[in-house]
Amino acid sequence: MTSTATRDGARLAREPVPAPTQFIPPPKLRRRPALIAAAVTAICLGALLAGWAWTATSNTQEVLVARNGIERGSVIEDADLARVRLSADPALKPVSASEFDQVVGQRAALDIAEGSMLSPSSITSSLTPAAGSSVVGIALTPAQAPGLDLRYGDHVRVVVTPAEGDDLPSGVPTFNDAEVVGVHVSDETGQSVVDLLVPHADATVLATRVAAGNIALVLDSRDR
Incomplete structure (x- = not known):
């Protein structure tokens, strides 16, 4: 038993003692102002584009346009009209697509070019010449x-x-x-x-x- 203890002690004496763990601080990151400015600019640009897209989408309306050229005095048929969603200036007073059924059967008060928007002044329910x-x-x-x-x-x-x-x-x-x-x-x-x-x-x-x-x-x- 004494010889065994002696051998174990000799072996432990020969084994190296592990060195204590040394704490290495993380490297300090260098700040790059140019990259920060570019990131801020990209974020602002993205926000502006998103706002523009939302505004453009929210301001669009569905209006009636002439699918074919319509001569003045002609009866407007459903095949002459198309529903188109676009951003139109309210000052133009375009005819809403919801009035499709009301417009069909009326007459063109003036020559309506192909692809142009319909306005209240471009359609009429009266016939020219009227009686008298x-x-x-x-x-x-x-x-x-x-x-x-x-x-x-x-x-x-x-x-x-x-x-x-x-x-x-x-x-x-x-x-x-x-x-x-x-x-x-x-x-x-x-x-x-x-x-x-x-x-x-x-x-x-x-x-x-x-x-x-x-x-x-x-x-x-x-x-x-």
Whole structure:
């Protein structure tokens, strides 16, 4: 028993004693201002983009646009319309897509180009010409027409002018009041053709004066 204890003591004496664990502090991280600024900028930019996306999405509305070109006076059919969601300026007063069924069956108050938004002024439930009215077409030379472009709804006067070589009549020249309901250029003559809405009783007289060619069109004030 004594010899065994002696051998164990000798073995323990030969085994090295482990050194105490030394605490090594973590390395100090170097701050890089450029990286910090870039990270802050990226965060701010992401927030701005998210806000813009939310605003753009929340301001969109579903409106009606013309799938095909619609001529003035034509009956609007469901195939002529499309529902489109877009960001539209409220000042344009676009027709909401929820009014689809109400718009179908009405007439185009003016020429509606393909892809354009519908507005309340572009549709009408009335037929032109209405009862008691007539439409007279007038082909005008540049000397007979005003310099300004004529628009749908303009109020004009068709003034009778003297024939070439005749004296000016005394008193107030004869004229007819009318409203412009259409303007286009003739493919054959290149002249401007203006469709005028007049009372039914004046249509025959005006057509006779137009046929004589001695007329001029006067544009009255657009201030209503």
